[in-house]
Amino acid sequence: AQTVTQSQPEMSVQEAETVTLSCTYDTSENNYYLFWYKQPPSRQMILVIRQEAYKQQNATENRFSVNFQKAAKSFSLKISDSQLGDTAMYFCAFMRYAGGTSYGKLTFGQGTILTVHP
Amino acid sequence: GAVVSQHPSRVICKSGTSVKIECRSLDFQATTMFWYRQFPKQSLMLMATSNEGSKATYEQGVEKDKFLINHASLTLSTLTVTSAHPEDSSFYICSARAWDRGQENTIYFGEGSWLTVV
Numbered sequence: 001a002q003t004v005t006q007s008q009p010e011m012s013v014q015e016a017e018t019v020t021l022s023c024t025y026d027t028s029e030n031n032y033y034l035f036w037y038k039q040p041p042s043r044q045m046i047l048v049i050r051q052e053a054y055k056q057q058n059a060t061e062n063r064f065s066v067n068f069q070k071a072a073k074s075f076s077l078k079i080s081d082s083q084l085g086d087t088a089m090y091f092c093a094f095m096r097y098a099g100g101t102s103y104g105k106l107t108f109g110q111g112t113i114l115t116v117h118p
Numbered sequence: 119g120a121v122v123s124q125h126p127s128r129v130i131c132k133s134g135t136s137v138k139i140e141c142r143s144l145d146f147q148a149t150t151m152f153w154y155r156q157f158p159k160q161s162l163m164l165m166a167t168s169n170e171g172s173k174a175t176y177e178q179g180v181e182k183d184k185f186l187i188n189h190a191s192l193t194l195s196t197l198t199v200t201s202a203h204p205e206d207s208s209f210y211i212c213s214a215r216a217w218d219r220g221q222e223n224t225i226y227f228g229e230g231s232w233l234t235v236v
Contacts, residue, residue, distance in 0.1 A: 035225075043156075043209060045227035091161065095225070104150055104215030104225055108161045 002027045002094045006109035013082045014117050020067075021077045021112050023092030029053075031097035034068065034075045035106070040088040048090070051075065053097070082116045089113050121145060122214050124228030131202055131235055139197045139231045141168075141212030147192040148214035153185075156209045156230075168195040168212075202235040209233075 004025045013019035025034070036048040051059045051068050058066050063083075067076045079086055092109040121144040131137045141151055149170045154162040166187050167175040174187035184206075186198040195214075199206050211230040 043211070043230045045162075045211065045213075045230075047225075089159075104213070105152060105164060105167060106162075106213070106225060107164075110161050111159075113159070 002029070002032075002096070002107045004092055004094050004107050004109035006092055006112050008112045009110070010113045010115070012115045012117060013079075015082055015084060017082055018078060018080045019082055019114065021079075021090055021092075021114065023075045023077070023109055025073050025075065025092070025094050025109075027073070027094065029096055033095040033097060034066075035093040035095065036064070036066070036075075036077045037091045037093060037108075038086075038088045039091060039111075045091075049077065079114075084116050084118060087114060087116045122148075122212065122226045122228040124212055124231055126231060127229060128232045129234070131233070133203055133235055134201055136198055136200045137202055137233060139199075139210055139212075139233070141195045141197070141214070141228050143193045143214045143216075143226070146214075146216045148195075148216070149192060151189060151195040151212055151214045153187065153195075153197050154211050154213070156211060158209075162211065165197075165210075170195075199233065202233070204235045207233055207235045 032053045034051045038046045038048050049059050049061045049064050063080045065078045089111045091111050093106045123142045125140045151168040153165045155165050156162045164177050165180045168187045168189040170189045176182045189195040212228045213225050216224050
């Protein structure tokens with residue numbers, strides 16, 4: 001079974017600054033996906049960024065980037081130039097890379113509440 | 119992009135009654151859907167995997183007779199909370215894997231449903 005751990009229950013950052021959210025995971029799988037999801041007060045789950053484990057290059061999406069360390073089983077999210085709209089709960093998630101009906105099942109971390117201050 | 123619609127967004131029911139929540143993929147076929155439960159300020163916990171045309175697979179600790187899942191078509195899965203009690207009050211959210219769009223690693227979430235049992 002996989003586990004995902006987010007050790008920062010809450011984080012805060014000033015607008016325009018950079019913040020890094022931590023995530024570690026444990027798995028015996030070699031092929032998998034990792035995700036960061038944003039959940040604003042509306043509760044809608046919004047995909048922020050995705051990383052395939054077989055790719056060594058860290059994924060980036062505009063102001064969002066990850067530091068993926070496969071050997072250390074670490075997957076942190078860096079948000080640059082933080083904006084007020086980034087205020088939300090952020091979840092790190094793991095998904096196996098395999099076929100079958102369980103494919104698509106996500107294991108989530110505990111979440112980190114990020115507050116961006118003006 | 120793909121859309122997963124969940125209905126109702128909010129529902130209040132009396133203790134002892136049953137309530138049904140629908141999860142519908144609007145522009146793709148979803149042979150597998152997933153149902154999660156989320157308590158305030160907590161993570162998403164997988165309840166069950168809904169498989170089209172077959173029985174759902176429940177996670178350990180989830181009562182299958184209480185949380186009935188039906189996936190009768192390639193675009194619709196329903197979660198019925200039977201004999202609801204106040205402790206069943208929670209946020210329920212579904213997700214679906216866009217298998218037929220060449221986006222096997224993309225998971226789409228519904229908007230979620232708030233259930234309040236009074």
